[in-house]
Amino acid sequence: MSFDTVSVIGLGYIGLPTAAAFAAALKRVIGIDVTASIVDTINRGEIHIIEPELDTAVRAAVSGGFLRASLRPEAADAFLIAVPTPFKNDHEPDLSYIEAAAKSLAPVLRKGDLVVLESTSPVGATEQLAAWLAAARPDLSFPQDAGEQADVNIAYCPERVLPGHVMRELIENDRVIGGMTARCSQRACELYKSFVRGECIVTNARTAEMCKLTENAFRDVNIAFANELSIICDKLGINVWDLVGLANRHPRVNILQPGPGVGGHCIAVDPWFIVDSAPDEARLIRTAREVNNGKPGWVINKIDEAIAQAKADGKQHEDLTIAVFGLAFKPDIDDLRESPALDIAVKLAGRHPGRVLAVEPHISVLPAKLDSSKLILVDLPTASAQADIAVLLVDHKPFKDHSLPSHMKIIDTKGIWT
Incomplete structure (x- = not known):
């Protein structure tokens, strides 16, 4: 059965590029x-997020009649679910968005349809999705009961793209596809091969779920090593950037670059799904999360030290202007989700009696929830001219090409002004 019509549920940073x-x-x-x-914006052929080449792709898709957006699911041959999976309470996975997506699409499901979960999810989420669909549509059969003879096929295929390169990596990267049965995997591969040039590698749903979590936990553990190393070097009076450069000359050493913490919708969240599933066994993964989560507090302490030094030099606390450079969770994007830089800026604005300026070249206004945080969004020249203390949090390209006045106290968490 061919896939002439595809429905993508969730038109965010992954769903819209996939569509x-x-x-x-x-x-x-x-x-x-x-x-x-969001629906109205897309139907005008425009986009609501920043991602290179996405605007051109959406405009062409809409004008060509191949893409339209809607508030409610409609009948299709394949459904892809790309909704958020945050956590709740004490880092417990929140599957409510997946449940809502399942219940919304269930009424339009037909025999022969394929449902693929793309959202990064804890192990077992695909089976839970199938259970929600089966409960909503008892007239159809699903893989957990009917196996290969199921009316509806269900699979898991996580995204593995880099913000800023999504449109290219969606096409070029390999995809891990875990169906609930061999038939489910086969049909999901057929679907993705319509645009994926990378290899579609088949496994089962649980392994595919764990693969995505493992990829992000691996990154988190290695970043935690770099962040912990930076704290140790600061205590010992060693330039961590020089140290990492020297150590990486070893042919089998590749230390990552430290920073103010870890952000984004993946690396800062997904390892907790493993910890939640195996709390007694995931000791290293938990510790890495704690190290990275603790780094913003360490940065705040360094700012406090700079404030204390300025006061010792005769400056009044309330007269000090602090500028934070970068709010996004990584360089050269507009994505503020789970950003340690944003967390640091908000906490600093909430406790500092003087002005706190924020420079983020990829946004034009601060998110509405920050209106009362005392953060003032300014451009790079303004911050450079007015700040007493500069805090470099994200190594955006404009910052790399900029120099600050020599009298300014600089706290550089990315090593570009050090």
């Missing part, structure tokens, strides 16, 4: 999102 990729492969794509402004 555009299917549309470029001449599939009829129906994008679903619960936010009316």
Whole structure:
């Protein structure tokens, strides 16, 4: 059975590029999102997020009649779920968005349809998705009961793309596909091969789920090593950037670069899913999360030391202007999700009696929830001219090409002004 119509539920940083990729492969794509402004924006051929080449792809898809957005699911041959999976309480996975997506698409499911979960999820989430669908549609059969004879096929295929390079990596990267049965995997591979040039590698759903979590936990552990090393070097009076450069000359050493913490919707969240599933066994993974989560507090302490030094030099606390450079969770993007830089800026503004300036060249206004935080969004020249203390949190390209006045106290968490 061919996949002429594809529905993508969730039109965010992954869902919208994926919808555009299917549309470029001449599939009829129906994008679903619960936010009316997002639906309207896409139907005008415009985008609501910043991602290179995405605007061109969406405009072409909409104008060509291959992509349209809607608030409610409609009948399709394949459904991809790309909704958020945050955590709640004490880092417990929150599957409520997946549950809502399942219940919304269930009424339009037909025999022969394929449902693929793309959201990064804890092990067992695909089986839970199948259970929610089966409960909503007892007239259809699903893999957990009917196996290969199921009316509806279900698989898991996580995204593994880098913000800033999503449109290229969606096409070029290998995909891990875990079906609930061999038939589910086969059909999911057929779907993705319509635009993926990388290899589609088949496994089972649980292994595919764990693979995505493992990839991000691996990164988190290695970043934690670099962040812990930076704290040790600071205590011992060693330049960590020089040290890492020297150590990485060893042919089998590749230490990552330290920073103010770890952010984003993946690395800062996904390892907790492993910890939640195996709390007694995931000792190293938990410790890495704690190290990285603790780094913003260490940065705040360094700012406090700079403030104390300025006061010792005769400056009044309330007269000090502090500028933070960068709010995104990584360089050269506009994504503020789980950003340690944003966390540091908000906490600093909440406790500092003087002005706190923020420079983030990829946004034009601060998020509404920050309106009362006392952060003032300014451009790079203004911050450079007015700040007494500069805190470099994200190594955006404009910052690398900029120099600060020599009298300014600099706290550089990325090693570009050190």
